[in-house]
Amino acid sequence: MNVRRLIPSAALAAAVALGATALTACSGAGGDKDGKLDVMASFYPMQFLAEQIGKDHVKVNALTKPGVEPHDLEITPKQTAQLGEADVILYLKTLQPAVDKAVAQSGVKNVVDAGTLTKLEAHGASGHDHGHEGEGEAGHDHGHESEAGEDPHIWLDPAKYAEVAQGVGKALEKADPDHAADYKKNTDELVGKLTALDTEFKDGLKNTASKTFITTHSAFGYLAERYGLDQEGIAGVDPEAEPSPARIKEIQEIAKKDNVSTVFFETLASDKTAKTLATDTGLKTDVLDPLEGITDKSQGADYFEVMRSNLKNLQKALGAK
Known part of the structure; x- marks a missing residue:
C-alpha cells in the first residue's frame, strides 16, 4: 500500500522538477527551445x-x-x-x-x-x-x-x-x-x-563641388538633411514609379543648373529609369543603396559596409575635395 502511494509521489516530484527546469529555461528569454x-x-x-x-x-x-x-x-x-x-x-x-x-x-x-x-x-x-x-x-x-x-x-x-x-x-x-x-x-x-x-559622412561631404544628387528612389531625405545636401528624386518615394515628361524635363534642368554628374539607382529596383535619364542628359549612373535588404549584388556585406560604399559614391558624384 505504501509502495503504491510512493510511486505517484515520486512521479509527481519528477514532473514538478521538470516543470521548474522548463520554466527556468523560458524565464526572461521567451519560449524558444x-x-x-x-x-x-x-x-x-x-x-x-x-x-x-x-x-x-x-x-x-x-x-x-x-x-x-x-x-x-x-x-x-x-x-x-x-x-x-x-x-x-x-x-x-x-x-x-x-x-x-x-x-x-x-x-x-x-x-x-x-x-x-x-x-x-x-x-x-x-x-x-x-x-x-x-x-x-x-x-x-x-x-x-x-x-x-x-x-x-x-x-x-x-x-x-x-x-x-x-x-x-x-x-x-x-x-x-x-x-x-x-x-x-x-x-x-x-x-x-x-x-x-x-562623423565620416560629415567630414567626407563637407566640401563638395555640388550639393545636389539625383536618385530614382527618394529614400535619402534624412541623409540629405543631415549632411547639407539636396536630394532630387526622379519619381518620388516609389522606386518603381514612372516619372512624367514634365518631371524628366525638370530633372534635366536641375542637373545642368546644379552641376550634377550622376544619376543614382538602387540594387533592389529596376535601373531602367535612371539609365534612360542618364542617356538623355549625358550623365553617368551609379548605385546609392537604400539598404532595405542585402543581396549578393549589394556593395557590402552589412549596414556599415554598404553605407561606406554610399559615402564613397556620393563623394565621387558630388566632387568631394
Missing part, C-alpha cells in the same frame, strides 16, 4: 539592429527575405503564425502595410515600432523641399508613407539610426531582463560605431 529570445524583424535594418544588440541571446528571423523589395512584401500564412509565436516584434509602421496588419493581429506583447524611437519628418522628392509642381502626374506614390506624409527611411541617417538602436536595446532589456547588462553593452558599442559613421 534553446532559451534564446525569439525576435521577428520586419526587414533588414530592423534585423541588423536585433542581431547587433542581441548577439548570442537572440534568435532573429526576418519577414522580408534577401532580394525582396520590402514595400511589396506579402505575408504568408506560415509567417503570420511565426509572428504570433515571437517574443519580440521589431518593425517600422507604415513602411510595409502587410506587416502592419499582421502585427496588429499577432497578439504579441513586446512590439516595437522603430518610428516611435526617433522623430519622423516629411520629405518630398526633394530633400530640401516638401514638393514639386506636377508631382501627382509623376506617379508620386505615398503608399508607404504615414498618414502625415512622414518619411520612414530613418536608418539612412546614422544619427537617427543610433536613436532607434537605443530604443531597441531598452526593449530587449525589458523583454529579457536576465541579459539586460549584455544588451546595454552591445547597444553602447553599436551607438559608438554609428556615431563614428556619422
Whole structure:
C-alpha cells in the first residue's frame, strides 16, 4: 500500500522538477527551445539592429527575405503564425502595410515600432523641399508613407539610426531582463560605431563641388538633411514609379543648373529609369543603396559596409575635395 502511494509521489516530484527546469529555461528569454529570445524583424535594418544588440541571446528571423523589395512584401500564412509565436516584434509602421496588419493581429506583447524611437519628418522628392509642381502626374506614390506624409527611411541617417538602436536595446532589456547588462553593452558599442559613421559622412561631404544628387528612389531625405545636401528624386518615394515628361524635363534642368554628374539607382529596383535619364542628359549612373535588404549584388556585406560604399559614391558624384 505504501509502495503504491510512493510511486505517484515520486512521479509527481519528477514532473514538478521538470516543470521548474522548463520554466527556468523560458524565464526572461521567451519560449524558444534553446532559451534564446525569439525576435521577428520586419526587414533588414530592423534585423541588423536585433542581431547587433542581441548577439548570442537572440534568435532573429526576418519577414522580408534577401532580394525582396520590402514595400511589396506579402505575408504568408506560415509567417503570420511565426509572428504570433515571437517574443519580440521589431518593425517600422507604415513602411510595409502587410506587416502592419499582421502585427496588429499577432497578439504579441513586446512590439516595437522603430518610428516611435526617433522623430519622423516629411520629405518630398526633394530633400530640401516638401514638393514639386506636377508631382501627382509623376506617379508620386505615398503608399508607404504615414498618414502625415512622414518619411520612414530613418536608418539612412546614422544619427537617427543610433536613436532607434537605443530604443531597441531598452526593449530587449525589458523583454529579457536576465541579459539586460549584455544588451546595454552591445547597444553602447553599436551607438559608438554609428556615431563614428556619422562623423565620416560629415567630414567626407563637407566640401563638395555640388550639393545636389539625383536618385530614382527618394529614400535619402534624412541623409540629405543631415549632411547639407539636396536630394532630387526622379519619381518620388516609389522606386518603381514612372516619372512624367514634365518631371524628366525638370530633372534635366536641375542637373545642368546644379552641376550634377550622376544619376543614382538602387540594387533592389529596376535601373531602367535612371539609365534612360542618364542617356538623355549625358550623365553617368551609379548605385546609392537604400539598404532595405542585402543581396549578393549589394556593395557590402552589412549596414556599415554598404553605407561606406554610399559615402564613397556620393563623394565621387558630388566632387568631394
